[in-house]
Amino acid sequence: MCSCTLSFNRTLIRLFLPSILFSSLRMSTFVLASLSSLPFPSSHHCLVSNQAQPHLQTLPLISSINNCKTMEDFKQFHSQIIRSGLSGFLAEQHRMVSFCCTHGQGDMGYARLLFDEIPEPDNFMWNTMIRGYSNNSSPEAAVSLYIEMLARGVGPDNYTYPFLLKAFDRQMAIEFGGGLHAHVTKFGFCTNAHVQDALIHVYSISGEMDAARELFDKSPKQNSVLWNAIISAYNRSKKYDESCKLFAEMEELQVEPTVVTLVLVISACAKLKNLEYGAWIHRNIENFRIVPNLALLNALIDMYAGCGDIRTAWSLFENMEAKDVISWTAMVAGLANLGQVDQARELFNRMPERDIISWTVMIDGYMKANRFKEVLEIFREMQAVSVRPDEFTMVSVLTACANLGALVVGEWIRVYMERYKVNMDIFVNNAMIDLYCKCGCVENAFNIFEKMLKRDKFTWTTMITGLAINGHGEHALDLFTRMLRTSVRPDEVTFIGVLTACIHAGFIEEGREIFSSMINTHGIFPNVCHYGCLVDLLGRAGQLKEALETITNMPMKPNSRVWGALLGACRVHRNLEMGELAANKILELEPDNGAVYVLLSNLYAKLNRWEEVGKVKDMLMQRGVKKIPGYSLIEINGNIYEFVAGDCTHPRIEEIHKKMEEMGRDLMLAGYAPDATEVFIDISEEEKEDTIYKHCEKLAIAFGLLSSPAGATIRVVKNLRICLDCHNAIKLISIIYKRLIVVRDKTRFHHFSSGSCSCKDYW
């Protein structure tokens, strides 16, 4: 049997909602003709016979509708009613429709069948039906019924609009919020507080805060409920300082807040990180004559924890009579955001129950602490206990994948999200673009980018930077030009990406122009990172003098990265004097910067100044500087393997060493000669060659060769800059084994194919 619900789609609603207003309360032939598919006025699918007469003697046999727990109970009750002949009675009909509409187990299809038996439903009945659809989250059906109600000449009342509007989602609110406001005005319910409240709610979800505010301003404002409604609307629109302002205004006008008001304002303080105001409200709870309930305590815990006052959060948490999952989650999030991930995990493990948000908070905590492998571990744990990830979870997991170069896991997430219809919103798409870019798959990233209907500044910035570090400088600049034609404005991060594109592609003039356009046309003042880019850009082009001038004239104190860019350029262009200057400046700022010693000794080595190489080595030993240990990551079958130089802990290390020997032989045959000029000096001469030989990226590639099918791309992520020797070797490996090898190092990508690298040996 058909469900017989009138289901207008949004197109029809768009058509009828305005027209019904002008034909209000009279039968509209136009609308009624269009509603001819309705089971009205006499339905051809009667459940019951209206002709039946009641037999009062059967009454005692009828069970009470109040005892019905499920639709099954109800259907039995209904058949008793039919048999008893009571089904034509209005009171029974009302009670039965109400049951189907308002009971937790109700059934709107059934409600509609019963409703259609009522020859002339009054507006109470229509309201009940509308409420049913609303509770059912079927806003279209609710509006359809509302249109039908007006078409049949039944007037709405104060109750109609709150029911109708309550279930609106964002899209419905945008499309029909204003229209229904017109209905409210026309029918004269503008002054009813419940109706105003519902309208404020609808405007807030469609983001029309001005309209919401106008309604609020026109209201009498005596009752706190509308204040709560407008504060809640500002919170939803992330206008948290407006929420606090309104609360202050409430005080001035001596409108008494309720516990809900305080929950809203404390929550706003948490988002604003305004500990002072939040704590002040907390101290004054009694003066406000408020008895804190669970929601308020949770909001306070979140506020204190979010503002970094973990001690107060703890004491509130520990003194609570009853905690719910939100209390625990707020504490876990507070610890995680302070960087105390392990403490957060301990608390997380003690939680009596965990929901999707708790898991996501924990996952995100590991992500923010750069503990990416643990992100994947806990994500697996979460799935093992059958908690379904949502789009929030996926953003954190995708970010971890991007940092690990875990392409397979990332792809799995994409498939999962499609299969389980997880909402692919702008955050997820941005994370997906980042993943593909950081795995060296720019085309896949770009496909997602092009398919997106809405792009924010993060979308553009991620894509531009991704193209830049993958060596597609020209494409990155094209995209930037395209971005400038949209309404999305670039920010300082976007310009880092754009300048990076110029650096990697060697676009000196474009880079300079863009740098000066930052101030002149975009009103963004370059920070020290932008100056670093400019120095890098000039330095790589060999314009060392201008690079140094840039540093001398920059309006802020140059940091070690700025000097590092100059030092790098001096190494490439073999400028000893300036290189020493830059190195000294860096060591003044950061005596423990191991990378400087490497760069400087490389520079000396290139110029065959071995005595100085030795001096750098001595200096390093004296100061006890530790070089950051290098590691390489490779993902095989969805697992992440980590290699460090001379690694012996891998379970298949023997196979890997055998492969390394084979690779060594093949490389020699192909004319490879180890180049030790870039090898660092903390090892003795005789060890040198052996150590290069075992650089972790080579180990990772050897493992990649033996664990992936012929022809498969090998992707490696390295935490440091790739060395010259490995770069030479991998070029040859790409020929010998006919593989595309993608290495992401600290700053850029190297796509090795048929003996050459996308960086054009310039990195």
Next chain:
DNA sequence: ATAGGGTTAG
């Protein structure tokens, strides 16, 4: 006979 505002995640 029917209605209002709330706390945790990117």
